[in-house]
Amino acid sequence: MADDNTIFVGNKEVMNYVLAVTTQFNEGSDTVDIKARGRAISTAVDTAEIVRNRFLKDVEIEDIVTGTEEVENEEGETSNVSTISITLGR
Amino acid sequence: MADDNTIFVGNKEVMNYVLAVTTQFNEGSDTVDIKARGRAISTAVDTAEIVRNRFLKDVEIEDIVTGTEEVENEEGETSNVSTISITLGR
Numbered sequence: 739m740a741d742d743n744t745i746f747v748g749n750k751e752v753m754n755y756v757l758a759v760t761t762q763f764n765e766g767s768d769t770v771d772i773k774a775r776g777r778a779i780s781t782a783v784d785t786a787e788i789v790r791n792r793f794l795k796d797v798e799i800e801d802i803v804t805g806t807e808e809v810e811n812e813e814g815e816t817s818n819v820s821t822i823s824i825t826l827g828r
Numbered sequence: 829m830a831d832d833n834t835i836f837v838g839n840k841e842v843m844n845y846v847l848a849v850t851t852q853f854n855e856g857s858d859t860v861d862i863k864a865r866g867r868a869i870s871t872a873v874d875t876a877e878i879v880r881n882r883f884l885k886d887v888e889i890e891d892i893v894t895g896t897e898e899v900e901n902e903e904g905e906t907s908n909v910s911t912i913s914i915t916l917g918r
Binding site: 776777778779780783784786787791799802804805806818820822824 | 866867868869870873874876877881889892894895896908910912914
């Protein structure tokens with residue numbers, strides 16, 4: 739289950755997610771997980787890099803885990819999608 | 829410098845890179861680095877996931893490192909691009 743420390747990255751502009759992660763840290767979180775799948779994986783990496791290079795220089799990448807999930811479309815066909823989880827910590 | 833064990837992922841269809849990585853292992857490499865930047869990062873993760881889930885089940889992700897590179901366009905303006913390096917090993 740995702741708790742409050744998880745930011746799900748989708749297809750919005752990257753700065754939306756940078757703001758969300760930065761806010762989590764500023765509210766006292768020690769770690770924030772950035773999760774994404776499919777094409778949004780690139781944006782998840784952008785988010786982590788922008789947060790630690792530009793906004794919170796004491797934040798480091800503690801772990802990066804990739805995986806594969808099965809997704810079902812409206813016709814009931816399944817396909818695989820890659821996932822990423824980037825754990826940032828200070 | 830990139831050696832023979834490095835596969836650079838760009839904007840070709842993912843199976844091109846899956847084949848390249850699998851070939852490296854079949855020719856005797858113990859580790860293969862998959863590198864990408866920008867939008868191709870998602871394809872790099874897809875490549876790693878497909879190789880280890882479908883083709884070489886004894887291969888594991890040993891390390892994932894992200895970074896930021898400065899790139900210059902034709903007008904001489906610089907911008908930042910995220911990078912990823914995924915090390916697969918058996």
